Amino acid sequence: MRGLFSNDMSDSGLFIERLAIIGVGLIGGSLARALRQANTVGEVVGSGRNAEHLQRAQTLGVIDRWDTDVAAAVAGADVVVLAAPVSAMEELFRAIGPALKTGVIVTDVGSTKRSVLEAARVAYGHIPGNFVAGHPIAGTERTGVDASFSQLFRQRRVILTPTAETLPAAIATVKALWQTAGAQVSEMDADRHDEILAATSHLPHVLAFALVDHLAALDDRHEIFAFAAGGFRDFTRIASSSPEMWCDIACANREALTTALDGYLQDLVLLRDAIANNDSAAILAVFRRAKQARDRLIDLAGPAVNPA
Amino acid sequence: MRGLFSNDMSDSGLFIERLAIIGVGLIGGSLARALRQANTVGEVVGSGRNAEHLQRAQTLGVIDRWDTDVAAAVAGADVVVLAAPVSAMEELFRAIGPALKTGVIVTDVGSTKRSVLEAARVAYGHIPGNFVAGHPIAGTERTGVDASFSQLFRQRRVILTPTAETLPAAIATVKALWQTAGAQVSEMDADRHDEILAATSHLPHVLAFALVDHLAALDDRHEIFAFAAGGFRDFTRIASSSPEMWCDIACANREALTTALDGYLQDLVLLRDAIANNDSAAILAVFRRAKQARDRLIDLAGPAVNPA
Numbered sequence: 001m002r003g004l005f006s007n008d009m010s011d012s013g014l015f016i017e018r019l020a021i022i023g024v025g026l027i028g029g030s031l032a033r034a035l036r037q038a039n040t041v042g043e044v045v046g047s048g049r050n051a052e053h054l055q056r057a058q059t060l061g062v063i064d065r066w067d068t069d070v071a072a073a074v075a076g077a078d079v080v081v082l083a084a085p086v087s088a089m090e091e092l093f094r095a096i097g098p099a100l101k102t103g104v105i106v107t108d109v110g111s112t113k114r115s116v117l118e119a120a121r122v123a124y125g126h127i128p129g130n131f132v133a134g135h136p137i138a139g140t141e142r143t144g145v146d147a148s149f150s151q152l153f154r155q156r157r158v159i160l161t162p163t164a165e166t167l168p169a170a171i172a173t174v175k176a177l178w179q180t181a182g183a184q185v186s187e188m189d190a191d192r193h194d195e196i197l198a199a200t201s202h203l204p205h206v207l208a209f210a211l212v213d214h215l216a217a218l219d220d221r222h223e224i225f226a227f228a229a230g231g232f233r234d235f236t237r238i239a240s241s242s243p244e245m246w247c248d249i250a251c252a253n254r255e256a257l258t259t260a261l262d263g264y265l266q267d268l269v270l271l272r273d274a275i276a277n278n279d280s281a282a283i284l285a286v287f288r289r290a291k292q293a294r295d296r297l298i299d300l301a302g303p304a305v306n307p308a
Numbered sequence: 309m310r311g312l313f314s315n316d317m318s319d320s321g322l323f324i325e326r327l328a329i330i331g332v333g334l335i336g337g338s339l340a341r342a343l344r345q346a347n348t349v350g351e352v353v354g355s356g357r358n359a360e361h362l363q364r365a366q367t368l369g370v371i372d373r374w375d376t377d378v379a380a381a382v383a384g385a386d387v388v389v390l391a392a393p394v395s396a397m398e399e400l401f402r403a404i405g406p407a408l409k410t411g412v413i414v415t416d417v418g419s420t421k422r423s424v425l426e427a428a429r430v431a432y433g434h435i436p437g438n439f440v441a442g443h444p445i446a447g448t449e450r451t452g453v454d455a456s457f458s459q460l461f462r463q464r465r466v467i468l469t470p471t472a473e474t475l476p477a478a479i480a481t482v483k484a485l486w487q488t489a490g491a492q493v494s495e496m497d498a499d500r501h502d503e504i505l506a507a508t509s510h511l512p513h514v515l516a517f518a519l520v521d522h523l524a525a526l527d528d529r530h531e532i533f534a535f536a537a538g539g540f541r542d543f544t545r546i547a548s549s550s551p552e553m554w555c556d557i558a559c560a561n562r563e564a565l566t567t568a569l570d571g572y573l574q575d576l577v578l579l580r581d582a583i584a585n586n587d588s589a590a591i592l593a594v595f596r597r598a599k600q601a602r603d604r605l606i607d608l609a610g611p612a613v614n615p616a
Contacts, residue, residue, distance in 0.1 A: 137535055138537065139537070139539075140538075157534070157535055157537075159535065186535075196531065199523055200523070200532055200533070200535060200536040200537070200540050201536075201539060203519070204519065204539060204540055204543040205539070206576075206579060206583070207515055207519065207576070208543060208598070209594055209599075210572070210575055210579050211511070211512065212599075212601050212602045212605075213594045213597045213598040213601065214571060214572050215507055215601070216597060216601035217575075217597075223504065224504055224507055224508055225604070225605045227445055227465055227494075227504050227508060228605060229445045229446065229447070229465075229509060230448075231447075231509060231513070231545070231549075232508045232512055233606070235515075235543055235545075235546060236605075237539070237542050237602075238539045238542070238543060239598045239599060239601075239602040240599055241539075242599075243592055244592065246595055247588055247591045247595055248588075250591055251583070251586050251588050254583050254584060254586055257583055258583055258584045261583070264518070264519060265577070267518055267522045267525075268518045268569075269573070271514060271518050272566065272569045272570070272573065275558050275562050275566055276562060280555055280556075283555045284551055284552065286517055286518065286521045287517045287551035287554055287555055289520075289521045289524060290516070290517040290518070290519075290521040290547045291517075291547060291548055291549070291550075291551050293520050293521065293523070293524035293533070294520045294545075294547040294548045295548055296533070297520075297533045297536060297541075297544075298541070298548070
C-alpha cells in the first residue's frame with residue numbers, strides 16, 4: 001500500500017488505501033463521498049446492522065463493499081471511522097479491537113466526547129494512542145445514506161478531542177481527513193467540547209422537542225399547528241431530528257446538558273416573572289441583548305452554507 | 309368616489325378609493341404593495357412618527373403621500389389600517405377618532421387582539437362597529453419598509469377577531485382586502501387568538517430570546533457561538549426580531565403568554581429530570597411524540613412560501 005501521506009493525490013497529501021466506515025448514514029456516507037470526490041481514498045468498506053441500508057450505500061456508490069460483521073469490515077483498514085450512535089461505541093470498540101491492523105488510525109463522529117472516550121477506556125482498559133475522538137458539527141434533520149452529500153462538511157467546524165496519550169501522527173491524519181472534506185478543524189478538551197455542545201446544540205434540541213410535544217398534547221393541537229408561522233417552523237425544525245439519536249446524545253451528555261438546562265431554566269423563570277409582572281424594562285433588556293448577540297453571531301459566521 | 313365594492317377592478321370586487329396606512333413598515337408596506345399590485349386601491353396615504361421613513365416609503369412607490377399628523381393622514385380615507393405597535397393603539401384610536409369620515413372602515417394588524425380591542429374600548433367607551441381587529445400571521449425577522457414586498461401575505465393566514473357589535477359589511481371589506489393580498493382569512497374569538505398565538509409565536513420568541521441572552525452571558529460566548537451549527541441558527545432566528553416590538557407583544561399578551569410559559573416550564577422540568585436521571589424511556593417518549601407532531605405539521609402546511 002501507499003503511505004497514508006503522499007503528495008500527489010490531494011492538497012493535504014492524504015491518501016487512505018482502505019477506509020472502513022461503521023455506520024453509513026448521513027455523516028458516514030457524506031464523509032465517504034467527500035473523500036472519494038477528493039481522490040483521497042482507495043477502497044471504502046461499510047459496516048452496520050442493516051444489510052439493506054448497506055446495499056443501498058453500495059448501489060449509490062458511497063461504499064465499494066460491505067459486511068455486517070464489523071470485525072470483518074475493519075480488517076486491513078488503514079483508517080476506521082465510527083459513525084454509529086454514541087450508545088453503541090463501547091460494544092463497537094470491543095468488536096473491532098482484535099481485528100484492527102497494526103498502524104490503523106481510528107476516529108469517531110459522535111456528538112458527545114467524554115462518553116466516547118470513556119467507552120474506549122472501558123473496552124480497552126485505556127484510551128489507545130491511535131484513537132482520535134472527533135465531532136463534525138454538521139448534519140441536517142434528515143438521516144440515512146440517501147440524505148448524504150459530499151459537501152456536507154464544507155466550511156463546517158470539526159472538533160477533535162485528543163488526550164495526552166493520543167499520537168500526534170494520528171491527530172494529523174484525522175485532521176487532514178476532515179480538511180480534505182472541506183472542514184475547519186479545532187482541538188479542545190473533551191469536557192469543553194461537551195459543555196459547548198450542550199449549550200449550542202443539545203439544549204436547543206431538548207427545548208424544541210419539549211415545545212412541540214407540549215403543544216401537541218394540548219386538546220386543540222390541530223388548530224394550533226394550522227396557525228403556526230414560519231418562525232415556529234424554523235424554531236422547531238430540529239424537533240424533526242431522529243428521536244433515538246438525540247435520546248442517546250442527551251443521556252451520553254446528561255451531566256453537561258443538565259447543567260445547561262438548569263442555567264437556562266433559571267433565566268427563563270426570571271423572564272417569565274418579568275412578563276407576568278408587566279416589567280417591560282426587564283423584558284426589553286433581555287430581548288435587546290439577545291438580538292445584539294444573535295446579529296453578531298450571524299456576522300461572525302456568515303451565511304449558512306448548508307442547513308446543518 | 310366609487311363604492312368600496314365594484315366588480316371591475318379585481319376578483320373580489322374590492323376597490324378602495326383612499327387607503328390610509330398608519331405605520332408603513334414591513335407589514336403596512338407589504339399590504340400597500342399587494343393592494344396596489346392588484347389594482348384595488350386609488351390613493352395610499354402613509355403616516356407614522358418618522359418623516360424620513362415615510363419619505364423613503366414614498367420614494368419606493370409604496371405610498372403616494374404622507375403626513376406625520378395621523379389625523380390629517382386618515383382624513384377622507386375609506387379604509388384605515390393601523391400597522392403600529394400594539395402599545396401605541398390606544399393613543400392612535402384617540403388621535404384618529406375625530407378625523408375619520410362617515411362610513412370609514414378601520415382595521416389593525418397587531419399580534420395581540422384582546423389588548424387592541426381593550427384599547428378601542430378605553431379610547432371610545434365602546435368598540436366601534438366599523439373596527440375589525442385583525443392579525444396577519446406573516447413577517448420576517450426584518451423590519452421597515454425596505455423589507456416589504458407584495459407577496460408577503462400569499463398563502464399566509466390572517467385571523468380576524470370581530471365582536472358581536474362588528475358590522476358584517478366591515479368584516480366583509482377587511483376579509484376581501486386580505487384575500488386580495490393572497491391570504492387565507494379565518495375568524496375567531498380574540499381570547500382564542502391570543503391563546504393560539506401565545507403558544508405558537510410568542511412563547512417560541514421568548515424561549516429563543518432567553519436562550520441567546522443566556523448563552524451570550526456566559527464568559528466564553530465567543531467560543532460558544534463559533535461552534536454553533538445551522539440548527540442553532542434556525543432555532544434562534546426569531547431572536548433577531550425587533551426587541552421593542554416583541555416586548556410590546558409580550559406585555560400586551562402577558563396573561564396568555566404566562567399561562568403558556570407555565571405549562572411549558574412544567575413539561576421542561578419533567579424532561580430535565582428524566583435527563584438527569586438517565587431515564588431514556590421517558591426522554592425517548594417525548595422526542596418521538598415531538599418528531600411525529602412536527603412531521604405532521606409540515607405535511608399539513610406544505611412547504612413554506614416565504615420565511616414568515
